[in-house]
Amino acid sequence: MKENEIIFQAINIKKEFDVTVALKGADITLKRGEIRGLIGENGSGKSTIMSIAAGMQSATSGEMVYKGKTWNPTSMIDANLQGISMILQEANTIPGITVAQNIFAGREKEFTSHGIVRIKKMIRAAQALLDKYEIGYIHAADQIDRYNFEDRKLIELVRCINENIEILVVDETTTALSHNGRNVLYKLIHQLAEAHKTVVLISHDIDEILEHCTSLTVLRDGEIMGELTKEDMQKSDIANKIRYLMIGREMTGDYYRSDYDSVCSEVSRLSFQHVTFGRIKDFNLEVHAGEIVGIGGLSGCGMHEIGRAGYGLEKLIEGKVLCDGKIVKSCKDAIKYGIGYISKNRDTEALILNGSIQDNIVLPSLPDLQKGIYISKKSEHMLSDKEIERFHIKCADGNQWVNTLSGGNKQKVSFAKWTAKGANIIIMDCPTRGVDVGVKQFMYQQIMEMKKAGNAILMISEELTELIGMSDRLLIMKDFEISGQFKRSSGLKPADMINYMV
Template sequence: MSEQGEILLEVKNMFKSFGPTIALKDVNLTIKRGQIHGLVGENGSGKSTVTSIASGLQDCDSGEMIYLGKAWNPESMIYAREQGMSMILQEANTISDVTVAENLFAGKEAEFTNLGMVSKKKMVQAADELLQNFGVEHIKGGDSINRYSFEDRKLIEICRAVTDDTQLLVVDETTTALSHIGRALIYKLINKMAAEGKAVIFISHDMDEIIEVCNILTVLRDGNIIGTLEKGEMDPKKIRYMMVGREIGEAYYRDDYDPSHSGEVVLEFKNASFNDIKNFNLKLHKGQILGLGGLSGSGMRDVGRAAFGLERLKEGTIECKGNPLEGIMSAIDNNMGYISKNRDREALIGEGSIRDNIIMPSIRGLSGKMMYLSKKASTKVAQHQIDAFSIKCNNENQYVSTLSGGNKQKVSFAKWMAKDSDIFIMDCPTRGVDIGVKQFMYQLISQMKADNKAILMISEELPELIGMCDQIIIMKDNEVSANITRDKDLKQTDIIEYII
């Protein structure tokens, strides 16, 4: 019989490199039953690398692992899951164009097969039961997964990853992609697992979340284990210092409370109706940071997508710099940039190079009269942004898919900065980035405002909206429920009643 405190997974002397970049240097890590074991570190510190190796996503160069008392070298994530170790990835990991049920039981079709035929009806019934057991009743097994949002897809991944046989669950930056309801579900799940003598490895950049959720914490920096802290030792200042090797100031957000901006309107919704939103009106001014807040499904993300021409209007108009917005190319031509929450599907080309991703919006400007794209010019532009954003990479030719989540987000910003965009639609701009990068991005956004750029910032994080925005529009049930101006005395409690 398993007991609390018994070693479940042991990593010994692990090394891993990607070309000249050393990702893990002699890493030793012990995970015990009953632990919610936090892993923190800057982007590229090695958190996801060590857990992806343990979960069968990739191999290490050297070192060994022991799981459930036996040598462990999983051949795949599917094999690891069958042996009781599951990982929920930071980015989307569902299969498009098939049903929710087919996603939940991918690789397990034999359970529903008779005489060589898969019973879709039985699979859907089993999916509905599984979803209900997790308290996810608004998602239906027979629906196409395409109809569900990024947040809902993460819930589906959680339901797929965890079974009664799961002994060790890796949660890799998953909560940043979840709504408040989804976060409550996963917190309940991981606490239940720990109470049952199982274990969770919990990766997050949210310091408050880490301290609240985890009962032990290991800090990595540049592929090294810096130290492990027990619950009573978890101090934010101490953790930040261990992460970066230097003091980080407390000031992330703007230190001014001046909500003023230019009177020039650069983006305007006029009685616009799209999806479930009707007669929506909004004005974004030059030099303004306008926040959009609310719960997942409130409609705020639909507004951002519509602003960039990604949603078809049923009625009304959207004007950019006084001209009707007529789709994505119209938005780009009007010097608008869009940073999507779902960066792997909507913002970046994973199997493209960093250079190609950065220069994509600027190709016409970089091409000469003969429409020849100069490699020298494009490399110069890309390298400038790599340096400006301190993107950790081997060179500009490295595939974006090989970058950490935070460095991918830097590329999402860099592509529009390279084009010198002056209107930015930012959906969760600091999702999945570490504390140092988050501070850098807030400083960048503040400088954008000073440079008279216009920013529509969409976020579920109230501290982010309060800390950065001149004005905050709160949405609930696809309607505006509050319009709040920047003020030094504004608190989360002043806003929450308009959200729920």
């Protein structure tokens, strides 16, 4: 085993989804000991090519070579057992079973004797791995459903690492992790590289790529646009070069807001009054018309729960949530009063993956489209097509299923369902998670248009730079309460907030 020895090659890989061409003959060569960054806009093909390598799906044409032999895995489990594992962007754990059973899914034979699976032995082995990777607070015997999205991603990480591991593919996973979770992942991928294993880090975060990767491949529209060495990546203007390769043009216009005017209406649109539930105690907040209120903090600080409460998804013990003076007791109330909610957990809470783009967009608006017992298909088409055009959603038409879209286009659908409804109070939980820099800029522009139109926006995010760049008023939460408040300012920096988070 030698460092820089070629371990994997994808040659002229093409992938088509009906009329959509995801890969147009892409080539990639991976070597032992490297941490290869893979970057590109949503829909560029970066996740597609590695999902083919990891056995998630097959190519339309082309060939793959792994360790000198033709490579055609029959499934992700098959690929994992032979040394190629992929951690997906969205949740990929099996509900209703234990953490241990998730970690050893497909490997039950290792704990089977005389046809009986030795559960206690499996739990002990799983706990040893959790402890080894410094996440021993997760208990192998627990049902996996009791853990949050971040913890389930770390459980997936443990599942992917076995004694046969040769190539680990990490697909946008860091966007779902806290600072501590990211450190666990970064430490592990560097350990793998030092052991002459190969890591592929798929990310939209250029800073992350430059800090942790030893090489970089840029994709655009299903084609390889460039490959950069570590030396290339250390040049002073490299971030701009990467962006140019990603989108094929220089970025124009503002990225975040360019103004520092936080003046807004005195009219309160969304109000939390002495809200108490779970570990949230006596929480108070007003969001005004034409105001963007940001909430930030570390994972587990309570900010995501506040977003859910604002949409009527949490049962309050005390206090109330008001929308224009009306009490919000349920998400049905929230929709009725004009509140939209973009969930952090896009694939499980915000979208119906096995439904069409049109069905997802028009769903909150169906009562408005209904005339008697009849809903006009023409009205549905017109409403859906308007939002598809507004958000530049890349698709064949509104009948295309959402599960065939890239992460950025899925997120656009999440936004479009509420603009179609005419919601004028929007709760956004991690609104740009897992989307590329071009889509982020577009979404920020849409958020500013909402603000200018007088909408009230509650933006919850784990990215402090995003909150600083977009918020009129920024709250930091720690231990389920507000620990700091900041007004919009040109001098505001993430470092100003760290002490309020930890």
